[in-house]
Amino acid sequence: MSSTTPLTDPGARAAVAVVDVTKTYGDRKAVDGVSLTIRRGEFFGLLGPNGAGKSTLVEIMEGLRKADSGSVTVFGESPWPRNTALLPRMGVQTQSSAFFVRQTVHEHLRTVAALFGADRAAVDATLGAVGLDGQHDVRVDDLSGGQRQRLAIASALVHGPELIFLDEPTASLDPEGRRDLWEVLRGLKAEGRTIVYTTHHLDEAEALCDRVGILVAGRLVVTDEPQHLIRTFGASSRLLVPLGRIDEERARSLPGVDGVLVQGGHLVLETRATGRVLAALDTVTGLDGVQTRTPSLEDVYLDLTARRTPLAPNNQEQQA
Structure with missing residues (x-):
């Protein structure tokens, strides 16, 4: 793993810099001393089980929640108290996004765009990018879950x-919709946006991600490139x-075999040591008929979340 030393001045070169942030609800630490730097133009994935503190940490970055301790800067400025100067530079999609439900799709997005001074051309282009260009005149409350x-x-x-926060954006999308959104996000990344x-x-x-961070029980256990x-x-x-x-006995005796189990026929x-x-x-x-399954990020994730213990001293970010 690469160095565990955090950036000397993380706010200077970062889109988001989080330093020793803690947030407690009652006797539970939802975020427990997290330090993290997200670089400008980076596609950063925040992973973890339900209840790990992902949404709370992201809401603190967005300026929607106040940290109990520690500091957060976005483009070098504090997002809390609500920093209106930062709002045009950020895009936020949450798991419980609010809509103008009595408006049509096009009316809703025109209203949102007007709040930020974006023009009608941006509305049409964005609806096309997310696959809603055929739903302009449909009322928002008549949309399916995936369309919403x-x-x-x-x-x-x-x-x-410049900075886009997306919280479980593909949760209600079908496989085709997921892949379509991937292409939209890759395009945004190519334009230099931070995600x-x-x-x-x-x-x-x-x-998709340049780097991922894995949260377990409020603590950032590792941060690195997926591969x-x-x-x-x-x-x-x-x-x-x-x-x-x-x-099974003969299989266990083969050189290079670490374990054997029966699964699905x-x-x-x-x-x-695959080759061996x-x-x-x-x-x-x-x-003949032998199949090879190479390791994936899911294998690493399941291993790390099962351990439920931090891997880095003082929970400092591990720089790629």
């Missing part, structure tokens, strides 16, 4: 913000061998 999600995202993007993204879709985070995390934590590859081709061989095990398997039983 698209409108919430459009509302966060219509004024062309802070929470999601439970680990494949999404692996495909570096996968390499560093050395999640095992899995070789799926059709049942009956080799027995296959004998699953866990290994960190494949060569041994080829000698014993051949490779």
